[in-house]
Amino acid sequence: MGFAVRAAIAVATMGISSILTVPVASARPAALPPDPSHAKPAATITIPPSALAQRMQAAVQAVAARAETGIEVVDTETGALLAGVNDDKQFYTASVVKLLIALDALGDGAGQQDSASVQRMLSASDDAIASRLWGAGGGAEIITRMSERIGLTATAAASDTGQWGETRTTARDVMAIYRYLVNEAPAPARSVILDAMGQAAEIAADGVDQYFGIPDAMRGCDWAVKQGWMWYGSSLVLNTTGLVGRDLRYAVVLLSSQPAVSISAGGAALTAGIGVLRDAMGI
Numbered sequence: 338m339g340f341a342v343r344a345a346i347a348v349a350t351m352g353i354s355s356i357l358t359v360p361v362a363s364a365r366p367a368a369l370p371p372d373p374s375h376a377k378p379a380a381t382i383t384i385p386p387s388a389l390a391q392r393m394q395a396a397v398q399a400v401a402a403r404a405e406t407g408i409e410v411v412d413t414e415t416g417a418l419l420a421g422v423n424d425d426k427q428f429y430t431a432s433v434v435k436l437l438i439a440l441d442a443l444g445d446g447a448g449q450q451d452s453a454s455v456q457r458m459l460s461a462s463d464d465a466i467a468s469r470l471w472g473a474g475g476g477a478e479i480i481t482r483m484s485e486r487i488g489l490t491a492t493a494a495a496s497d498t499g500q501w502g503e504t505r506t507t508a509r510d511v512m513a514i515y516r517y518l519v520n521e522a523p524a525p526a527r528s529v530i531l532d533a534m535g536q537a538a539e540i541a542a543d544g545v546d547q548y549f550g551i552p553d554a555m556r557g558c559d560w561a562v563k564q565g566w567m568w569y570g571s572s573l574v575l576n577t578t579g580l581v582g583r584d585l586r587y588a589v590v591l592l593s594s595q596p597a598v599s600i601s602a603g604g605a606a607l608t609a610g611i612g613v614l615r616d617a618m619g620i
Contacts, residue, residue: 390422393613394422404593404606407423408592409511411512425509428592428594429505429569430511431566432502433511433564433578437480440522441470442473452525455533462542476501477495477498487517507592508591518531534561549601555620564576569594577611581620589611589614
């Protein structure tokens, strides 16, 4: 299994929430190596990581011309890098930063006083809760604390520290967040976060259909996701990230900045990119 967590994790299958039970274990799985590009390729994919990522990028751009993407995909069982392009390029996080807000709010999991709020913040991508927890945690201090804890090297809060969605990050740093969540986060916090990600609502708190990218392209598969979207100037920031496949084996990060398009059109572009990944995985 690719998880240390042994808890009931809700996963979405065919767009309907169901429960995947991950057996409890005292030992953690082998941590993903710091540089997964040096690991052996996974047996499930024969395409070189750069070639697969470029195919994913081309599929996105075929739907949304001039879209910029940052991609990283890792096999959590082997630590192998499966796809990677522009993974050191900074993008705005939009709501993906809620993963850091959640980890900071839950801390070591003692008491779990914020667990219900975190659950709602992640599953419905509730901005009001995110803003409250962001303020309670000291705003940009959350980014500083979590960057030091996880080892993020390219994640930075916005100059306007009240704008948590304008935090900048890279696909590589988001992958590091997933690595931390899977292997190092306190078990109670990990369970709350993964359960919420597995129960991501199709329609978010702000009315946006957040089933684009992973949850759309991976219908019929198990997944646990954190999506992100926002307008910044004339560009649409649209991100799909999460864990997918049997036992949620694969960690997937696709960040994008797209010229002025609708969220539905931009989402279709990310779905096309993740569809290429699914075909390569054979799942």
